[in-house]
Amino acid sequence: MPIRRVGRPGLLGLAARTAVVAGTATAVSGGMQRHQQQRAQDEYEQQQYEAQQQQAQMQAAAQQAVAQQQAAAAAGPVAAAPAAPAAPAGGVDIVAELQKLAALQQQGLLSADEFAAAKAKLLG
Template sequence: MGLIGGMARTAVVAGTATAVSNRVSRRQANRWATQESYAQPQQQAPQQVYVAPPPQPASSGSEDVIAQLERLGKLRDEGVLTDAEFSAQKARILAG
């Protein structure tokens, strides 16, 4: 594999690691906020809800779709995604 291929692979791995790390951080922050809301009186302002950005268009290559589904399955197996989140993202990917 040449220099550019190695750089591309590193960029993909780093991007995936960053996305997973951010997702785990958001889920943990939401859990902590939920636990704090039970411990504190109900007179607080409602918490802000995270709204996911609009999905980016998927490329037409079948290898890309398969790779996305494999990554999605790994995230679910690692506990980053719930079954409901996995199903929603899988439907989005398959819909193209």
């Protein structure tokens, strides 16, 4: 009968225990890494969706501004003069509108001439 050691495990037992611990750590680490990657991917997709929504809103605002500018140009300067004093009385925030126009110009959706015309219309 072999003699059984009491106390510390032998070399084979120590190697087996180390392999189990290393395997468990690798499995847990891999699961955590996959979870983190999935979370990062979800956040990225959410940011892309929000950016697309914001871009769509900006394009709609730009199209509306261009349509208003074209309508004002078609109506002539006589119709534009009475409309200008009515806008501040209606509660339009001129500073906010100017900031929107400046943002559209910076994005390249409005040219410098279109920006100047829209600004003149707001201030005029």
